[in-house]
Amino acid sequence: EVQLVESGGGLVQPGGSLRLSCAASTFIFSNYWMSWVRQAPGKGLEWVANIKQDGSEKYYVDSVKGRFTISRDNAKNSLYLQMNSLRAEDTAVYYCARGQRNFAPWGQGTLVTVSS
């Protein structure tokens, strides 16, 4: 079964940083675009960032440009999201998902809480 497992979430103060990781298994990770999607508490889904198979193209939603960096390590079958200058409005469950235009599967999500 294709599996994605996120880690790295937690409580961080405004202005702080976190690095999320997503470990992929049972599929050829290097063959796929990968994405991060987030969901604020009680809210809908928001596309955050995606990255091409070889890491040569990366795209971000406007609200995180300049603060978040998506990356991948195909040798480790892993996806990352470096989040800097965090704001209260970044509080959300962050999901990694396989795909560019549609997403399947999704990880279980990791909660990021930005609060003092």
Place this chain on the structure above:
Amino acid sequence: QSALTQPPSASGSPGQSVTISCTGTSSDFGGYNSVSWYQQHPGKAPKLMIYEVNKRPSGVPDRFSGSKSGNTASLTVSGLQAEDEADYYCSSYAGSDNLGVFGGGTKLTVL
């Protein structure tokens, strides 16, 4: 890009059909047929139910179907079952900046 527009709620009785709409602009949908639909049960990760407007991934019941006309996409759930009660989100990839957009979500209640 602003979010796609979905009704906040929809409902139907077991066995009935219900259709959820998803409205955007021509720039949201672009020239791509990249509309997808996701089902999310409380506390769970979303699950892909429909992709490329009307295609079902393996394992998704054929009670779920998708369509698109102009700038409105639709998800129809036929033969409603209790387990269909969930939040449903549409999504579209328009190629702009290589990101896409989600709808605000529709809470489907099986009466």
